[in-house]
Amino acid sequence: MDSENGDLAFLPLGGTGEIGMNLNLYRYNEPGKERWLAVDCGIGFGGSEHPEVDVLMADPAFIADRRDKLVGLVITHAHEDHIGAVAWLWPRLKCAVYATPFAAAVLRRKLAETGLVNQVRLHVIAPGGSIDLSPFRLRFIRMAHSIPEAQALVIDTPLGTVLHTGDWKLDPTPLIGPPSDEAALAELGAKGVLALVCDSTNAMVEGHSGSERDVRRNLSALIRDLSGRVAVTCFASNVARMESIALAARDAGRSVALAGRSLRNMDAAARDCGYLKGLPPFLTEDDIDDVPDDNILILVTGSQGEPRSALARIAQDNHPRVSLGEGDTVIFSSRVIPGNERAIGTVQDNLIRHGVRLMTDQDHMIHVSGHPARDELRRLYTLVKPRYAVPVHGEWRHLSAHAELAREAGATPFLLEDGDIISLAPGRPAIIDSAPVGKLVLDGTRLVPMHGEVMSARRRMLFNGLIVASLAVDQAGTILGRPRISAPGLLDPEDVETDRVAGEFLDIMRDLPANLRREDSGLAEAARAALRRALGRRLGKRPMVDVHLIRV
The missing domain is CATH 3.60.15.10 (Ribonuclease Z/Hydroxyacylglutathione hydrolase-like)
Incomplete structure (x- = not known):
């Protein structure tokens, strides 16, 4: 070089x-x-x-x-x-x-x-x-x-x-x-x-990409005419957008509460550096229920449908402090990042199911x-x-x-x-x-x-599941009792197929040569192959396989 x-x-x-x-x-x-x-x-x-x-x-x-x-x-x-x-x-x-x-x-x-x-x-x-x-x-x-x-x-x-x-x-x-x-x-x-x-x-x-001033003007006009609870989601890092939303809320007689960790962190960093100094401190999630619905605006994370975001949990009705329903409005002041269409669609579907009205950049000028x-x-x-x-x-x-x-x-x-x-x-x-x-x-x-063994195994488990067997064998190679099978994501514990797989696995193991059953490493490898074969016959899948060999 x-x-x-x-x-x-x-x-x-x-x-x-x-x-x-x-x-x-x-x-x-x-x-x-x-x-x-x-x-x-x-x-x-x-x-x-x-x-x-x-x-x-x-x-x-x-x-x-x-x-x-x-x-x-x-x-x-x-x-x-x-x-x-x-x-x-x-x-x-x-x-x-x-x-x-x-x-x-x-x-x-x-x-x-x-x-x-x-x-x-x-x-x-x-x-x-x-x-x-x-x-x-x-x-x-x-x-x-x-x-x-x-x-x-x-x-x-x-x-x-x-x-x-x-x-x-x-x-x-x-x-x-x-x-x-x-x-x-x-x-x-x-x-x-x-x-x-x-x-x-x-x-x-x-x-041209457009100006934040136009977004501020349009947000103010939109929010002024809404009733019920209003939630707005945007990229947490867009401090100018946070300010625009807060000013629109003030013009509409609404207090602003933050829902989501990344918004709280960005708000703190912005205020530390002298930004947002013209705005009063935002309310917390705990304060929301103390404010009438027509006087609250919730600035919320989750514009990209992130499954653990505040908005996704609100849409699923499992957020511990915030709920939205009939007569409320959610404004997506953001664009759809390619690849997130399905996740965002799921959140929006869940909100609509609860009677929430949606506004997006597809029908309003609320994002640049x-x-x-x-x-x-x-x-x-x-x-x-x-x-x-x-x-x-x-x-x-x-x-x-x-x-x-x-x-x-x-x-x-x-x-x-x-x-x-x-x-x-x-x-x-x-x-x-x-x-x-x-x-x-x-x-x-x-x-x-990303392409190491840990993530490769994770991908195989994601698509093909995991099966684990516990097998007790004495020093002479005699198999003791019946194997225990666990297959999360493949078989329910009470599923009759679980018992059938265990039985077929046991039959294969008993047919192995006695000298192989007395040697740990060879027996463990043979057991994994046997379990994979038994499950493949029943379900037609090739999951991650592991065997816990217990020598007694």
């Missing part, structure tokens, strides 16, 4: 060819001295594609093996797909972390949950501030997005300047925080930009995206004038559409996927090598490989 005279390279370990799990690396290599910079460290979600998984993150093994050369991790903003994996992966990286005040406030809460808050060297950098991590000289440029303090990252090196946009849009009225700093972008473009590494989420969407549509991308290329473009943060159809637009704007695009190492300088960019990539699953409080 090393160039004789040094090079500047980019390597995405996550977030390219997919949406989520952003983990990006830049390498500056000069003779005898290799240095790496990490940008963002986020999570993704299993969704319908991986129902056995809740939270995913990129495997950092490549850079963990080089952490003595890692100068730091810079966070562009506080969305989960850019910051959510820090608390889990930092023990493998052990580097300093740099973030704006709001992102740092969110991150501290996550680090406290994993017991790392006093271990991580977290440096707070003002929006628009600078960082010197030699050989990388870094500067933030303020960008509008659906969360406070989103920053594009200018990476200056002796071989050229790269602009890493993070997530952004060109919203003239973002309501919380300033608009994107187009003057700084134009100034950067005038000096010369080697490469633009840029968000591709909405590269297929013509026009935080990512740039094609007109905004064109404007960015006009301002920055990069020689080369590297589309990231999108699936292949998004990356390809972005590359086409970049080419029209006069930049030369390069399409990558996770693990590709592209040399940006010197000379014309080219993919020069690849790094091993993979995904890790957050399984409780541990990380396991």
